[in-house]
Structures are given as structure tokens and as C-alpha cells.
Amino acid sequence: MALRATFCAVLLTELLSGFQAYQDIFVLGENVKIREDMSVNSTAVRLRDFLNANVSSAEDGNGTFWSVNITSGDDSGRFGVRVEDLTVVVAAPLDYTSRSRYNLAVELTKTGNKNVLYLNLVIMVLDVPGYPPFYNDRCETPVLPGREGGGNYTVFSSDVDGPLEVSVNAGRVGSYSDVVQHWRNYAKYLPNNFVLRGDCSLRIVVTANTFSDSDTSLLFVALQGPQQGRLELNCHDREGKNKGKITFLDLYLARNDDIPQWAQSGQFYIDGRYVTAIELDEIRSTLPYSMRCSANVTLVAGGGNLVFTFQYSVTGCPEGLYGMYCDKDCVCKNGARCHGFNGACECRLGWGGRVCDIPWFEPEVVIVKMPGDTGVEYIGTNLTLTCLPEHIHVAYITWTHRSENRHNDTILIEEGAVQNSSISLQPILESANGRYSCMVQAEDGKLFNATFILNATQCRPNYHGEVCSQVCDCQYGGTCDRWEGCLCPPGRRGDRCEHPCGHGTFGWNCSKKCNCKNNAPCDPVSGSCICAKHHWGELCQYSYLLVCPPGLHGDECKHTCSPGSFGLQCNRDCYCENNAPCDPVNGSCICAEGQSGEICQNVPTPDKSQVVVVVLASVIPTIAITGCIVTGILVKRGRRRARTPERPTEDLNEMASVSPCEVAKEDIRFENMIGQGEFGHVVRGRLRVPAGYEVFVAAKSIRPDRMTASAVRDFCREMTILTRIHEDKEGHPNVVKLYGVVTKSEPQYILVEYASNEELRRYLWSLREQCKTTGNTKLLERLGFSCDVASGLSELARLKIVHRDIAARNVVISDRKVAKIADFGLSRDVYVSSAYERTSQGGEEELLPLKWMAVESLRDGVYTCESDVWSYGVLLWEIASFGEEPRYAGGPMHPDVCTLLELLKKGVRLQQPENCPTSVYKIIRSCWTVDPTKRPTPDELFRKIDLMRPQSHAAHLANDNSR
Structure with a gap:
């Protein structure tokens, strides 16, 4: 004071x-x-x-x-x-x-x-600036009839679901049905931090020390990055006009001058770590507001466009209350009206002062409207205007109306010698707009007048039409327009927004057309094209030419070759005689009994002596092969006893160690099958992550018909390894991302990121077909994939994890053309010993990728990080050959262990593919050195391949010159 x-x-x-x-x-x-x-x-x-x-x-x-x-x-x-x-x-x-x-x-x-x-x-x-609060009828709030104080009221509210939506890059991450009510949880001083200024602009400050909601906490995580504790969103209405701004602050990181100057005036309480300062331009209680506040921010996962979209109506408070939560008592007296925002009093005729308790005795005329609970008149409603002379002995009253469209034409409405007079508009039409004047002549001849301007251009909330007689009842957040009816939010259409957008449309009211090619649908909100499996590009304008492997054909490569055909796309004919079938992969004839020769030609029935010779000829190779296998097993068992330290049997309950990654099955929406293997299948799905939005995932599970002990063991091992790789939550950019596991219900799932471009092998096939057409070998892109896999392999080596199956079929390509190592079903986690021997679990034989295995793995069953480097060399050969299946010169397409070992001992290696640069082939050959210690490490492989890319070479030259 x-x-x-x-x-x-x-x-x-x-x-x-x-x-x-x-x-x-x-x-x-x-x-x-x-x-x-x-x-x-x-x-x-x-x-x-x-x-x-x-x-x-x-x-x-x-x-x-x-x-x-x-x-x-x-x-x-x-x-x-x-x-x-x-x-x-x-x-x-x-x-x-x-x-x-x-x-x-x-x-x-x-x-x-x-x-x-x-x-x-x-x-x-x-005189104190801003006091008493100014009663501005442009932002006048209605009075809620027939209601008493003490309820859970707010001066703002919304009749739609999710009036506040938070999205990042057009993907919704959170929403609130009533954000004003939600602020109650955090805003200790919010009732005082809610200020309506004389120009009907609104300023709100919300402070808090913590935010527990996942979608809200995501917003404040963004403050930890380059935003340095301050994030400012600019707000616009549906027409793009500026309507204010929202500033989010983390006072532990932001500077003092980052707080808006108006919030530092001393009028607002700021005592929490997190501050939300809201400035909204002129508020009016006409139609519901729809506003978008946005800013480009840097989030944990990269850049993004953060958008707040909110809708609300000014609904007012019960009689005698005001404020954001209608929790303040009005002080107005003598029938004065109380403003719902700031408690300002609108005095009746003859009264003045802050609370309308100071009488005025000067003669005056005023026009009073009924009903008078709003500051705006709506088309289609009723209105009565009453001319009230105060302290005047009336002789005559005259009403006139000048239309807003006829500036010089004033119409006499009524006149008479009465103490007061009223006119009624039932209902209000746009033609009734204009200036209404009441002229009063006193008995002493003095004249007094008052004027009321009617400007009814809007329908009352939830009504539309020429005379505002039709009800909107919009759903899904749609807003009611005077002429159009329901204006639907992005992705909805219909008279009440009850239908989703049809194919080829998106945006507000589904009014925009998609430009997607190949009949691809588009996202109903953002309009981004959703490409089918075999299409890519911003508009899905490019197609992958699906090339099936030998022996398969069809749109999805699900059909085997019909009798008489084999090879790629089953486009080659067999030449077998006597109706003998051929192998669908290599075309070799499969002879029936009584047939022999390369093309299964008929042979005479042998006599008894010939039978003996034939039997011996068939038995002797079998005995030799059996001896080779038995010898290998005995040698292997001897080495196992000599080299392998004792280790407890792996418990099938390894899943217990990955419980922190457990997700609820209710958070997954399964879609279509995208792959099926020997023991498992993969389904595409949508997972709702803690941040509130959905991501595509590939859900891997064991096939119910192949629930063997080895399958369960490999499933558990893959789950454990992926969990270990993701101990720091982020994982590695070149190892497939783990989103979680489902172990508390059947079937059990491993949830990894969904790669839209599928596996590397199929992607290489599509590049091969493009090369045939354009002549472009895409060498840089393929070298990039090689570097990606080497980088991922380096991470596995750092964690002492052996994959055991590094091959193009087990590498996936993300939508950003990044190669990631996947499928750890055969992986081995290295704890104490640096190597493992191949074992037989429960009498079941393991299916081993022989042509990708190192010499020591084939010979001794030993798997190390160095043996993964050998497999990486075979993968490089696949990349260089556009996905050809490896085949050793002088050997069959599918050799057994003994045959392949003999070829490798003789020095036979995969030959240099066509159009493969010699420098690349030298790197490939270095991975196939018999001595594991002399093979390059994954880091060395990365550096060598990276130097072959032009941009990397230029960078190295620049570094050399700077020295």
C-alpha cells in the first residue's frame, strides 16, 4: 500500500x-x-x-x-x-x-x-493501471443457468473428444479431453495466474515441478536438447492468422531472460521448474476456437514438427462466480453483471464504482437487451430491446432503425407517450442488423437518446444454415461452420464427420487429393503415401521388380516350380526323359527306379551278377560317407572334452532376464504375415510406445507346429542377445532395434523394428534388374550397405556376441536405406570362453549355413567373432554379385560338410563376381584366410570399404592436406 x-x-x-x-x-x-x-x-x-x-x-x-x-x-x-x-x-x-x-x-x-x-x-x-478490471463485452462470457457454485466448472470447455492433441511429424503422441481441467494437477497458483486484459487478450502462466504423463513428459524431454530449456510455439487459427504463442521453459536450463517479460511483471507467481506461458490474442465467446501452435524442434530421434491442436468454447460460470475454474466470488452489486473472466462489473443505469454501489443521479437513457447473458447476438435467436429513461419525466419515446446496408435510410419503428418502450426481434435475421436508436423527449422539452448496434452474423454454437436452424452435432473434433455445417478434422468426412476419408483423399474435411502412384493409399491426416510392399518413393512411384529365387515363382514367391520347369522365376524347361521330374533349383533330373543317366533314360533290367555290382556300387560310397561322418563326430567329441570348459546347461527360462523389456500384448495391433521360416513366422504390427504414438514392428514367434526344444532355445537366446545389445536403450544404428518382448502370454513374441525394404538379398535382386535396364550398378549404395554391416559387426564383437549366420538374408534395409543386422536365431553369446563348439540338442540336428561358415566352424564346430568375419566375406560376395547364391567351382550347388571342407583345404574360394572391382574382391578374399588371427577385424573392414566411397576419399584427402 x-x-x-x-x-x-x-x-x-x-x-x-x-x-x-x-x-x-x-x-x-x-x-x-x-x-x-x-x-x-x-x-x-x-x-x-x-x-x-x-x-x-x-x-x-x-x-x-x-x-x-x-x-x-x-x-x-x-x-x-x-x-x-x-x-x-x-x-x-x-x-x-x-x-x-x-x-x-x-x-x-x-x-x-x-x-x-x-x-x-x-x-x-x-489511479492504478489495470484497476478496476475493464468490462469488455466483446469477450463477455455467458452465465450457466440453473447451476450453483461448488461444482467442477471451467470458464473454457469443449464438447469434442480430445480438444488438445499433441503430434510430432503428423503422428499423434498424446491428447487431453479437457486440458484446463488437466492443469489443476500442476497449477498451484493458476487461478491468480489467469489474467484477461482490457483488449480481451489472455495471459496464463502454469508452473510445476514434475510432469508424470508420458505424452507431456515427452514435450519437456525436448527441452533438454538444442532448445536449451526454451521452446516457443507460434499459434494460428484455421485461416492462418496469428493468434498468439506458447512458451515452454525448463528453468534449470533456460536463462532468466528467456521468461517472457510480461510474465516477470510481478503479477504472476513462478515457483516451479517447468513453466508454460500462454499468450492468446483477443478472445471472443462466439464460435468454438480451433487453433494450431507449432514449432520445429530437435527431439531424441531427430528433427520434428511439434504441433499442438486445441479446440474450446467459452462456456462461462454459474451466477456469482468467475475465473478460470469459476472459483472466485463476484463482488458486483445492485444487479450488475459480472464478467466471467476477470470479475469486472457492468453497472446498471444509475450506478457506478468498482462494484456498482455508487449511485449516479444525472438524467440518462439506456437500452437494455434481453436476454443479456452473452456479449454477442446470434442469428436465429430472440432479442428484446427496452428503452429505459432514468430520472426523466417522459413526454414521448421514438424508436428508429438504420440498416447497416442503407446508410442514409432511417426507418421509424414505433413512437408513443410511454415511460418506457420495447421492441422485439423474434427471431434475429441478418436483415435486422444495424443501428437502433431510442430518442426520449422530457416534459421540459429536453431530448435524450441512446443507441444499440446489432451485428448478428454468426449462428449460436452447434447450429448452421441460412437462418441458423440446423443442428451440427459434429463428431471426432469437427467444428460447426455457419454455411458449411461440420468442418471435419484431418482424416474425417461426412455430415457429422462420422466417416473416415475415402481412398485418395486426406486433410481437413477430406478436401485434398492424394498424388500417390500405383493406387497407393495416403495417410488421411498428413497425406503422405503409404507404399505397398513392392513400391517405394515419396509418391510410391517406383516399383521393386520382385525376382524370386530359383525354384519359386508368383507375386509373393510362394509357389514352387511346376513339373518340367526350374530356375529363376521357373523360366527354364527340364529335359528329363520318361516323365522324370527335375530339381526346381538346379534342373538336375530326379530318376525313378529303373531309370538312370543324366536325363533318366531307360536301362535294361540287370541280371543277378549285375545286381551284385550295382548293390556294391551303391553301398561302397554310402559306407565311405558314413565313415567320414563317424570319424568327424569322434574327433569333435574328443576336442570338446579337451577344449570346452564346463558350463551349466542353458535354462529355457532365460526369458526372465529380459523382463525389463516386457510390453503388454494389449499395446500391439497385429496386421498381416510378412514372413515364415523353418521354425517361426513374422507378423507386421503396430506397437504403442510409452511416448504415446504407434510404430511399425515385426513380431517374431515360434510356429506352433515346430515348438521343438532347439527352436525354443534359439528363440530365448535371440531374445536375450537383443536385450543385451539394447542395454543402453538405444542399441546400435546397424543392428535391428528391439522394441520389447511378450513372454507373459501365448504365443510369445520378440518385437523388432519393421524394415519396409525387407531383407538385403531381395533388395540386391531388385538392383540387379534395375542394372539390366539402366546399366547403373549402384556401387556406392552397395558399398554403403557393406559399411553398415561392418559397423554392426564391430558392435557385436565389442559385446563378445557371435552371430553365426552373417548373410544377406539376415540383413534388413530400413526405409532410410540403412542396413541392419537381424535374425539372431543362431547367435551365441560369449561369456567366458571366446568360442563354442557345435552341439546336438536333444538328438535334433541343427541346420547350418555351410557355405557361409569358416573352416574352423565346419571342421571343429568352433564359432568366434573371427568366424563371423569369414561369413561377412561371403556376404560381401553376395553384395558384389547382386545377391547370387554362392557356388564353389568344382563342387555341387549344395555340398555336404566333407565335400566343402575338401574344397576349402585345396584353396578353392568363391570366384570374383562379374563387374566386381578388384579392390573389393581383395577385401573379400582377406576374410577367407585359414588362420583366424590373420583375418581383418570389423573396424578394419569398415575403414577399407569406407575409403572406396568418393565422399569419404575426399574427406581423407582434405585431412591429409590440412596436415
Whole structure:
């Protein structure tokens, strides 16, 4: 309180010293200045300053008392007295505009001797900017009829689902059905931090120390990055007009000057770590608001466009309440209307002051409208205007109307000699808009007039049509337009937005057309094209030419070759005789009994001696092969006993160790089958992640008909290995990302990222067909894949994880053309020993990728990170040959262990593919060194291949020159 009272101290001392000798004493005081926003019952003047400094109450030292009265100067009762401490207090709200100066005569009487002290106090009321709150009918709020206080009300509300949606790159990550109610959880000072200014602009500050909701916490995680604790979103309406801004702050990271200046004015309380400062331009209580606030931000997963979309209506408060949560009591008196935002009073005729308790007696005319609960008139509603003359003896009243479209044509509505007069518009039409004037002639001949301007251009909420008689009832967040009816949000259409967008349309009201090619659908919200399996590009304009492997054909490569055909796409004919079938892969004839030769030609029936020769000829090779296998097993068992340290049997409950990755099955929406293997199948699905949005995943599970012990073991091992790779949550960019596991229900699933471009082998086949057409070998792209796999292999080596099946079929290509190592079904985790031997679990034989296995793996069953490098060399050969299946010169297409070992011992290696640069082939051959210790490491392979790419070579040259 700004209080300053200066008195003539010397004069008072002299007067008071001789106080007992005088019956009446008059004291003149200087001006006392007080603010107009002082609260009722607060102290304005301390009267004891005029008596004795030792007397602190109405009782003096002799047991006598003072009585105090204000005798004049305050006709409206703004001030009172408090006898117990001898003070003048504010008795009613002050208003600088109503009266700025009070000359108070105060009488103090001493009860003991009846001596009287007269004080003359001049109180100056100081003007306080922004007080009292201004009643602006442009943002006037309605009064909720028939409701009482104490309920869970808000001055803002929404009749739609999810009025606040948070999205990143057009993908929704969160929503609130009523964000104003949600703020209650965090906003300790929000009722005071809600300020409506005189221009109907709104300023809100929300503070909190923590945010527990996943979608809200995602927003504040963004503050940790390059935003440095400050994120500002600019807001626009549906027409793109600027409507304000929202500023999010983390005060642990942001600078002090990052807080908006208006929020630092002292009017707002800021005591939490997180601050949300909202500035909204002029608020009106007409149609529901639809606003988008957006900013480009850097998130954990990269850049993104963060968008807040919210819709709300100004619904008002019950009678006698105001504020954001309708939790403040209105102070307006004498039938004055209370503004729902700031509690400002709109006084009736003849009253003034902050709370409309100061009477005015000047003659005046006013036009009162009924109903008067809103600041806007809607087309299709009823309106009554009443002309009220106050303190006037009326002789005559005249009503006129000037249409807004006819500036010089004024129409006489009615006239008569009455004390007051009313006109009714039932209903309001646009043609009724214009200026309504009420002219009153008093009996003494004086003229008074008042004017009311009707500008009804909108329908009341939820109505539309020419006369606003049709109901909208929009669904899914649609808004009601005067002429169009429901304006549907992106992705919805129909009279009430009840239908999703049809094929080929997207956006608001599904009014935009997709440009996607090959009949691809588009996202109904963003319009981005959703490509089918064999198409790619921004518009799905490019097609992958699906090339089936030898022996398969059809659109999905699901059909085997028919009898008499074999090879790629089953386009080659067999030449077998006697209706003998041929192998669908290599075309070799499969002879029946009684047939022999390369093409199964007939042979004579042999005699008995020939039978013996034939039997021996067929038995001897079998005995030799059996001996080779038995010898290998005995040698292997001997080495196992000599080299392998004891290790407990792996528990099939390894899944317990991955419980932190457990996700609820209810968060997954399964779609279509995308792959099926020997023991498992893969289904594409959508997983709802903790951040609130959905991601595509590939869900791997064991086939129910192949639930063998080895399949369960490999499934558990893959689950454990992927969990270990993702111990730091992010994993590695060149290893397929693990999103979680499902182990608490059947079937069990491993959830990994979905690669839209499928496996590397099929992608190489499509590049081969493109090369045939364009001649472009895409060498740089293929070298990039080689570097990606080497980088992923380096991470596995760092974690001492052996994959055991590095091949093009087990590498997937992401939508950003990044190669990632996948399929750890045959992986081995290295804990103590650096190698494992091949074993037989439960008598079941393992299916081993022989042509990708190193010499030591074939010979001894030993798997190490170095043996993965050998397999990586075979993968490089696949990349260089556009996905050809490896075949060793001089050997069959599918050799057994003994045959392949003999070829490798002789030095036979896969030959240099056509169009493969010699420098690349040298790197490939270096991976196939017999001595594992002399093979390059994954890091060395990465550096060598990376140097072959032009951009990397230029970077190295620049570094050399800088030295």
C-alpha cells in the first residue's frame, strides 16, 4: 500500500501539550495518498499518530477512552473507523474514476473529560493501471443457468473428444479431453495466474515441478536438447492468422531472460521448474476456437514438427462466480453483471464504482437487451430491446432503425407517450442488423437518446444454415461452420464427420487429393503415401521388380516350380526323359527306379551278377560317407572334452532376464504375415510406445507346429542377445532395434523394428534388374550397405556376441536405406570362453549355413567373432554379385560338410563376381584366410570399404592436406 501522511509535527506537539486546557482543538492534516485497489478493511490512516506516541489503543494510560466518528466528506461510505486501534479503514471498494479526493472530517472525543479533537484529513485516491478490471463485452462470457457454485466448472470447455492433441511429424503422441481441467494437477497458483486484459487478450502462466504423463513428459524431454530449456510455439487459427504463442521453459536450463517479460511483471507467481506461458490474442465467446501452435524442434530421434491442436468454447460460470475454474466470488452489486473472466462489473443505469454501489443521479437513457447473458447476438435467436429513461419525466419515446446496408435510410419503428418502450426481434435475421436508436423527449422539452448496434452474423454454437436452424452435432473434433455445417478434422468426412476419408483423399474435411502412384493409399491426416510392399518413393512411384529365387515363382514367391520347369522365376524347361521330374533349383533330373543317366533314360533290367555290382556300387560310397561322418563326430567329441570348459546347461527360462523389456500384448495391433521360416513366422504390427504414438514392428514367434526344444532355445537366446545389445536403450544404428518382448502370454513374441525394404538379398535382386535396364550398378549404395554391416559387426564383437549366420538374408534395409543386422536365431553369446563348439540338442540336428561358415566352424564346430568375419566375406560376395547364391567351382550347388571342407583345404574360394572391382574382391578374399588371427577385424573392414566411397576419399584427402 502506497501510504504517505505528513503532518505539522511542531504544531501538533504544542497543541497536544496544552490539550487539557482546551475544550475543542482543530487540527489540519496534509494529504494522505492511498491506492485505489486497497482491499476492504485495510488501514488508510493511523489516528494515534495525532495523539501520543505512547498511546497505542483507544484506552490511554488513565483508563479513559477515545470515541471516533467521520462526520462529513464521505457520502458514499467509502471509509470507516476501527476504534480499538484508532484507525481509518477502507469500508467499500474505491474507484479513481468515480471519485479521486475525499475531505474527511474526523471527530475524536475523550470519554473522561469530554474533550474533543477535530481532524481534517484529505485522502487522495491514486489511479492504478489495470484497476478496476475493464468490462469488455466483446469477450463477455455467458452465465450457466440453473447451476450453483461448488461444482467442477471451467470458464473454457469443449464438447469434442480430445480438444488438445499433441503430434510430432503428423503422428499423434498424446491428447487431453479437457486440458484446463488437466492443469489443476500442476497449477498451484493458476487461478491468480489467469489474467484477461482490457483488449480481451489472455495471459496464463502454469508452473510445476514434475510432469508424470508420458505424452507431456515427452514435450519437456525436448527441452533438454538444442532448445536449451526454451521452446516457443507460434499459434494460428484455421485461416492462418496469428493468434498468439506458447512458451515452454525448463528453468534449470533456460536463462532468466528467456521468461517472457510480461510474465516477470510481478503479477504472476513462478515457483516451479517447468513453466508454460500462454499468450492468446483477443478472445471472443462466439464460435468454438480451433487453433494450431507449432514449432520445429530437435527431439531424441531427430528433427520434428511439434504441433499442438486445441479446440474450446467459452462456456462461462454459474451466477456469482468467475475465473478460470469459476472459483472466485463476484463482488458486483445492485444487479450488475459480472464478467466471467476477470470479475469486472457492468453497472446498471444509475450506478457506478468498482462494484456498482455508487449511485449516479444525472438524467440518462439506456437500452437494455434481453436476454443479456452473452456479449454477442446470434442469428436465429430472440432479442428484446427496452428503452429505459432514468430520472426523466417522459413526454414521448421514438424508436428508429438504420440498416447497416442503407446508410442514409432511417426507418421509424414505433413512437408513443410511454415511460418506457420495447421492441422485439423474434427471431434475429441478418436483415435486422444495424443501428437502433431510442430518442426520449422530457416534459421540459429536453431530448435524450441512446443507441444499440446489432451485428448478428454468426449462428449460436452447434447450429448452421441460412437462418441458423440446423443442428451440427459434429463428431471426432469437427467444428460447426455457419454455411458449411461440420468442418471435419484431418482424416474425417461426412455430415457429422462420422466417416473416415475415402481412398485418395486426406486433410481437413477430406478436401485434398492424394498424388500417390500405383493406387497407393495416403495417410488421411498428413497425406503422405503409404507404399505397398513392392513400391517405394515419396509418391510410391517406383516399383521393386520382385525376382524370386530359383525354384519359386508368383507375386509373393510362394509357389514352387511346376513339373518340367526350374530356375529363376521357373523360366527354364527340364529335359528329363520318361516323365522324370527335375530339381526346381538346379534342373538336375530326379530318376525313378529303373531309370538312370543324366536325363533318366531307360536301362535294361540287370541280371543277378549285375545286381551284385550295382548293390556294391551303391553301398561302397554310402559306407565311405558314413565313415567320414563317424570319424568327424569322434574327433569333435574328443576336442570338446579337451577344449570346452564346463558350463551349466542353458535354462529355457532365460526369458526372465529380459523382463525389463516386457510390453503388454494389449499395446500391439497385429496386421498381416510378412514372413515364415523353418521354425517361426513374422507378423507386421503396430506397437504403442510409452511416448504415446504407434510404430511399425515385426513380431517374431515360434510356429506352433515346430515348438521343438532347439527352436525354443534359439528363440530365448535371440531374445536375450537383443536385450543385451539394447542395454543402453538405444542399441546400435546397424543392428535391428528391439522394441520389447511378450513372454507373459501365448504365443510369445520378440518385437523388432519393421524394415519396409525387407531383407538385403531381395533388395540386391531388385538392383540387379534395375542394372539390366539402366546399366547403373549402384556401387556406392552397395558399398554403403557393406559399411553398415561392418559397423554392426564391430558392435557385436565389442559385446563378445557371435552371430553365426552373417548373410544377406539376415540383413534388413530400413526405409532410410540403412542396413541392419537381424535374425539372431543362431547367435551365441560369449561369456567366458571366446568360442563354442557345435552341439546336438536333444538328438535334433541343427541346420547350418555351410557355405557361409569358416573352416574352423565346419571342421571343429568352433564359432568366434573371427568366424563371423569369414561369413561377412561371403556376404560381401553376395553384395558384389547382386545377391547370387554362392557356388564353389568344382563342387555341387549344395555340398555336404566333407565335400566343402575338401574344397576349402585345396584353396578353392568363391570366384570374383562379374563387374566386381578388384579392390573389393581383395577385401573379400582377406576374410577367407585359414588362420583366424590373420583375418581383418570389423573396424578394419569398415575403414577399407569406407575409403572406396568418393565422399569419404575426399574427406581423407582434405585431412591429409590440412596436415
